[in-house]
Amino acid sequence: MAAEGEVFGPYELRRLVGRGAMGEVWEAFDTRRERPVALKLLGGAVAEDPSFRARFQQEARVTARLSSLHVIPIHDFGEIDGRLFVDMRLVDGGDLAAVVRAHPTGLPPARAVDIVSQIAEALDAAHAAGLVHRDVKPSNVLLTGQRAGDFCFLVDFGIARIAGAGGQHLTSTGTVLGTTAYMAPELFTGETATFRSDVYALACLFFELLTGRRPYAGPDPVAHMGQHVHQPVPVPSWSRADLAVFDRVVATGMAKDPAHRFPTPGALADAAVAAGRPGPGPAPGGTATSLLGTGRGGPPPTPTRPGPPTSGWPGATGTRTGTVTGPVTASSPSPPPASPPVASTSTASTTPSSDAAGGPGSTRRGTPTPGAPPPPPALEEPRRRRPWRWAAVGLAALVVVAGGLIGADAAFDLVSPGAVPTARAVAPPVQSPRWVELSPDGRRAFVSGLGGSPTPSPSVAVVDTATNRLTGTVPVGTFPGDLAVSGDGTRLYVSERGSDAAPGSALAVIDTASNQVTAQIELGTAAPSGLALSPDGRRAYVANEGTNAAPGSTVSVVDLATSTVAATVPVGQGPSGLAITPDGRKLYVANEGVLTGVGNTVSVVDTARNAVTATIPVGDTPRGLAVRPDGRYAYVASQGTQQAPQGSVSVVDTATDTVTATITEGLGGPIGVAVTGDGRNVLVTNYGNDTAPGSTVAVINSRDDVIGTVPVGQLPFGVAAGRDGTRAYVTSRSEFWQLDFPAR
Template sequence: MGAEGEVFGPYELRRLLGRGAMGEVWEAFDTRRERPVALKLLGGAVAADPAFRARFQQEARLTARLSSLHVIPIHDFGEIDGRLFVDMRLVDGGDLAAAVRAHPGGLPPGRAVDIVSQVAEALDAAHAAGLVHRDVKPSNVLLTGQRGGDFCFLVDFGIARVAGPSAAHLTSTGTVLGTTAYMAPELFTGEPATFRSDVYALVCLFYEILTGARPFPGPDPVAHMGQHVHQPVPAPSWARPDLAVFDRVVAIGMAKDPAHRFPTPGALADATLEAAGRTGTGTAPVGAATSLLGAGTAGPGTAPARPGPGPGWHDAGGTGPVTAASGGPNGAGGSGGAGTRVGAPTPGRPPAPGLEEPAGRRRPWRWVAVGLAALLLLGGGAYAADRVFDLWSPGAVPTARAVAPPLQSPRWVEVSPDGRRAFVSGLGGSPTPSPSVAVVDTATDQVTGSVPVGTFPGDLAVSGDGTRVYVSERGTDAAPGSVLTTIDTSANRVTARIEVGPAPSGLALSPDGRVAYVANEGTNAAPGSTVSVVDLAAGQVTATVPVGQGPSGVALSPDGRKLYVANEGVLTGVGNTVSVVDTATNAVTGTIRVGDTPRGVAVAPDGRHAYVASQGTAQAPQGSVSVIDTASDTVTATITEGLNGPIGVAVTGDGREVLVTSYGSEAAPGSTVTVINSRDDVIGTVPVGQQPFGVAGTRDGSRAWVTTRSEFWLLEFPAR
């Protein structure tokens, strides 16, 4: 579009700073005012679109009027020789994305809170002008780093739009604008962008700069769609336990329903400041974003009062009202006091750099022009997006290698949320092996701890923050166990033992980690056929749910509302059903017929499908995997290819593959893991040791571990 040295009206193009699908950004010299500027030139194709030109004019005028210190000033905009342009201030520094790359473990919490507070102020000013940004992300936040601290600018309002039901929506029907890693779920289903869509994106940004990783690490835009719409909101403590004080803030800010989010970016900023105050390490400097929410008279540019969710508003976990988000009568937080005018210097924060300082020896910020934001044509709602996700996810077959077995006889395996530890149950120790749980460092494959338990373990579950492991002590058919054991992973010791039903087997935790569901398989002599609902804080069973014969595996939907229980049968009887339990009422709401002897069950991360591994019988040893549509609770596919007595089943963290262990039988032991993609196609089998049993993977879908009769195997997927 442009060339170095070219004269464009009064501007001399000096250096290309960035290029996107819709335009370029140049370092240029304005010969009229004799100053360096950042000049955005939009492509001829978009400029020729009358609707785009109208939207460009409308939004450039609004953006130019924003008075926030944290919005890049626009000097001029318009059209020269048929090309649209925006003349902006050229500033020194780098972007927030570069800061995140330089700190892969996340920024210090105080710094992260301060940055979010500044960006929140910019968004409050934009919202006060009726403008929704729609592309809040780290690469659109500039850090000047001047005068002893971060000073942030929110940039690139190039795809912003006017908010409100009466505003003219000048985008094409069915087009979603934005960067999918930070887009609110409603934007994928055809809903218009709102102020709370920006709140969602800002919380995604906050999560990323806190932890060093995006909340949904999908490999492509289509994966992001499924994750934002269907997967539960991740907690920062899953990555780092010390960030647990921010879990509630993230849960509210990323609520699927916009009405359940913080009403304004400033309210979000207040909540982060309040949470940071609970860390005991001090808070970040309080910025103008917080003072905007004071109870005094609103100054120029202050965000308009908007109704909050009301006095009954609770966070996503239903744990109570959030004072920081709903303290004011209009849903805005703050501790009272006179309101501060936008643009006033903020104590404790470096002042804004002078507006017209000469560039001199500066290193201009190399930011990306409008157009790098993802443009995704969905054509119609969440269903269409999900179908595209299916079509674009052929899956991959991992490689396998044996690692040192942590126990003589491994049984089940689970992985900590951060992927750094694997917990393996079975028989270990010498000279006489005894029931125990081994802790494996996944970076070195070395055993770092071993915890004895009472009787032979049935299943494992790891808490969301990785601080506790729960083990069902199944015992043997001759001497069934009846205990759910809690292990403190920091000390590798048993801290609680809770009585449940006979021969407890499958185990699942609620998303908030407060409730455990234990399948009591029982025996002929000690019938089980129940699920114990355990209040983990109180250490007691609060409900017992009758299910099918000999329940074995259990799995919860991501939202925690449905429990799927595979009814295996007992010694003299073969089960072939899955019970569906409504966790709100602890009542069975459906029974689904599956293959004979169902052992394992897993639910996909997006919650749309459950997979049941049925081992089969002596007459039909191949077994099967049943695919259940969780919306209708019906079997939509039955897979038998590549199977030999399946027992364990897991879905990779990105939802692309289902892994099934083929245990076989004593007469014909299995020795493979079958890989099924999201289209229910068997795409390969991976050889492992004899009689593979348990399987579990990391949240990012890159690795999984398999227990066999006497070995331990690591599965590694190719880079996504």
């Protein structure tokens, strides 16, 4: 055992957080990076087992690559002085087990569903990486209690549950058990843990959250084994009649046969959300009244899941293996893209799904995945060309002969093929670059992220675009949600969205001459995100994406002369990106949705009346918005869902507020979007996901054709284009990229 004050390599051990059969977890200080961390030290006995060491390293690498917000990031792992360690982010808060003990009759259903949705997101990320958790239970879920609600982290991803003499954790090398109260029946017969074993455990946990007790009340592990294998699946309504709406969710999640369970944890969460919504008819054993309310899920950066389908479940994927005879490794059947209904009465096939989404270069034109929710109207039809394009040849003469008859931008649409830029990585001005914006003259780039020293903090970096050198760093209160520069370039506005530890609620005003924050305008508690300025510079519009306790779904209209919120406009669910037309008359709002409901609309706000005048169906999970410089078209980047992982870009005619084209080719989870100042090119960052690779920028010309994709860093996010049409900048996970367009 280690001791308080002990130095372990570069770590100073400060406080013992917990101890178990496999080792200890310490609050420590990393002297290299000057930050507090959670340090897991594994026992010396397990480190001597060569097979354990190999599996430990393999699974630690996989876990370190997980990008879910609900998985505690791993900073480092390895071996020091013969002892294995894992360096993780330090999270303040208790575990879910303590919450369950404090609610002996169960949590409010809305809270239970929200927690399960967050855990499901973490598990989906792990499964996509080929990692089975194997020990989903309340004590392995940490709650931070931040954002005025629950924010969950799923911990112990197979690292401390692989080998060694751990009692009920393991019986012999290669035969995983875990915690018997939450174990799937097949694991008691020697079969390998699969993704659906985690689904079973998540259903057990959901039952416990709803009722306050475990599914089976056996006095010991041996009793649990028999109950999981032989006894009927318990349902929540046995505890309380009002929980009957969740009976089928639990029954499907805890099905004895893995093939009859939900195919993914996310599908279980979808079904739980749908079960709590108001329904047209009674549910078995009760009425279909809403039990969920309007609570917001966790913060977004990963694709939001849709509600479950109403059509039949076409089948399940993955194979079941026999008794394990060798070392246990993470099994990796591919989870299907479709979510199941709440229950299924047919036997699901175990043949792997062939309905995989194509990568960049393939085109999805809205064909629904069997058993998945139908896409919005804009995606159901083939891509539509703008009507006037078909007259291109005849109109070209009119453009030349009667120059004023057709505007210059319309002429661009007829003849401009666009251009594919070259990309080169430049030194990132901050850690974890997020958003980027350019000054009107193009001489400075503003990049949000973590900057400053010795301890990096939320900041906005100022970059000289002539040399790409850092010229200043402006600390802000919490992590920025978006950036916008005034028309004269003298002020930079930052919506302070914040982090899990420090939620944001303000609009910061930065003087770009002195690089100093000159004002902080309070916005409330609903996680400000997207930001847009009126062309006259008098108003700022801030999207309030929301939190668990403050659902958001509004846009704040800020009077910049008085630094006050002049109006609040209700819009769709989970507003994210904003864009305003050059005349300032219309504001477009991308409604991303929340964890408990997918967003697939754009709200159109009349800025004179501060009222929504239209709602436009677009692709699932719209994130980014940009309006062409002439104001004729708006471009909406929708990141997509499990049913449509490739995502889409919707082209909106601002005169009619209708979608005139839906673009899917060359896309992979698009998030950021920008239009070059000459209107010739639309740039879309492909953040990517497991079935639709990203790490590129798609280039779309004014004819709505994808003319190329440009490789950039991993997980590209923000993009900003200069007004002269020659240069753009892209932020990725840890890199900063410059795009240069060929001279015309």
